[in-house]
Amino acid sequence: MLQLEGLTRRFGANTAVDGVSLSVPAGQMVGVIGRSGAGKSTLLRMINRLTEPSEGRILHDGVDVTGLKGQELRNWRTECAMIFQQFNLVQRLDVLTNVLVGRLNHRHGFAATVASLFKHFSAAERAMALAALARFDLDDQALQRADTLSGGQQQRVAIARALMQQPKIILADEPIASLDPRNAQVVMDALRDVNRQDGITVLVNLHHLDTAREYCDRIVAMQQGRMMFDGPPAELTGARIREIYGVSEDEFAEAEVPDGAPAAAPVAHARAAPMPA
Numbered sequence: 366m367l368q369l370e371g372l373t374r375r376f377g378a379n380t381a382v383d384g385v386s387l388s389v390p391a392g393q394m395v396g397v398i399g400r401s402g403a404g405k406s407t408l409l410r411m412i413n414r415l416t417e418p419s420e421g422r423i424l425h426d427g428v429d430v431t432g433l434k435g436q437e438l439r440n441w442r443t444e445c446a447m448i449f450q451q452f453n454l455v456q457r458l459d460v461l462t463n464v465l466v467g468r469l470n471h472r473h474g475f476a477a478t479v480a481s482l483f484k485h486f487s488a489a490e491r492a493m494a495l496a497a498l499a500r501f502d503l504d505d506q507a508l509q510r511a512d513t514l515s516g517g518q519q520q521r522v523a524i525a526r527a528l529m530q531q532p533k534i535i536l537a538d539e540p541i542a543s544l545d546p547r548n549a550q551v552v553m554d555a556l557r558d559v560n561r562q563d564g565i566t567v568l569v570n571l572h573h574l575d576t577a578r579e580y581c582d583r584i585v586a587m588q589q590g591r592m593m594f595d596g597p598p599a600e601l602t603g604a605r606i607r608e609i610y611g612v613s614e615d616e617f618a619e620a621e622v623p624d625g626a627p628a629a630a631p632v633a634h635a636r637a638a639p640m641p642a
């Protein structure tokens with residue numbers, strides 16, 4: 366269980382995330398929606414402490430991870446792998462090595478440096494990486510440079526790399542924002558597969574309500590840093606969207622409108638978490 370308690374992040378006078386409380390049971394797939402600037406990235410980045418919270422706590426299975434330092438913080442980051450919009454692969458390295466890089470989180474200090482410098486990975490690690498690639502239909506591309514792959518393929522390599530960390534949670538920050546609809550679907554299918562087959566909790570930031578509805582057990586809607594809705598997709602009706610964002614569902618789906626519509630009252634507290642479908 367991942368618990369966020371009053372999580373807040375301020376940048377100067379701007380409150381990017383404002384008192385978000387959320388309990389996510391293990392194995393749930395949660396879509397975080399909101400317009401540009403709503404605080405989605407900041408929320409996800411606080412969970413693995415890439416961005417430090419200004420206030421509030423993050424607990425995982427009862428352990429407070431908010432103040433972890435050094436090796437304990439690195440261990441936490443291994444447990445919650447991050448997927449980025451721009452894939453963050455080393456473009457000039459081959460696909461297999463990019464996936465093996467996910468294994469470095471399991472080594473520390475000198476061993477990690479030596480492994481990365483000399484690409485020294487065990488036969489078992491290579492087999493694990495190849496299996497992760499095969500799972501996403503990318504075994505034929507294993508020895509190609511990452512920059513020869515399409516965006517959708519690169520994002521699946523990033524998911525394979527994340528799996529090498531053997532994470533409990535995957536934090537996917539707009540993983541399909543740079544992809545065409547077909548590739549977006551393939552990448553969302555891959556995320557759903559690791560959620561369902563491996564029981565990995567997935568938190569995924571999305572711009573599109575339809576995608577969140579199709580893939581997620583639960584949707585969290587953010588506006589101006591606040592959590593305005595938390596519940597199953599069926600409850601996030603067009604009327605509720607209008608109430609929160611002041612626009613129709615079609616208008617919400619359109620374009621990058623800055624997050625500034627008049628706000629309805631945020632949800633008072635995290636509702637009882639729905640169980641995974």
Ligand SMILES: Nc1ncnc2c1ncn2[C@@H]1O[C@H](COP(=O)(O)OP(=O)(O)OP(=O)(O)O)[C@@H](O)[C@H]1O
Nearest residue numbers: 376379380381399400401402403404405406407408
């Ligand atoms: N490092 C930073 N320094 C200053 N302000 C920041 C920083 N990161 C985010 N912000 C601000 O915090 C607010 C929330 O940004 P955030 O990127 O979390 O939103 P988002 O919903 O993920 O938007 P997008 O969909 O465009 O990525 C914005 O006003 C943004 O300008």
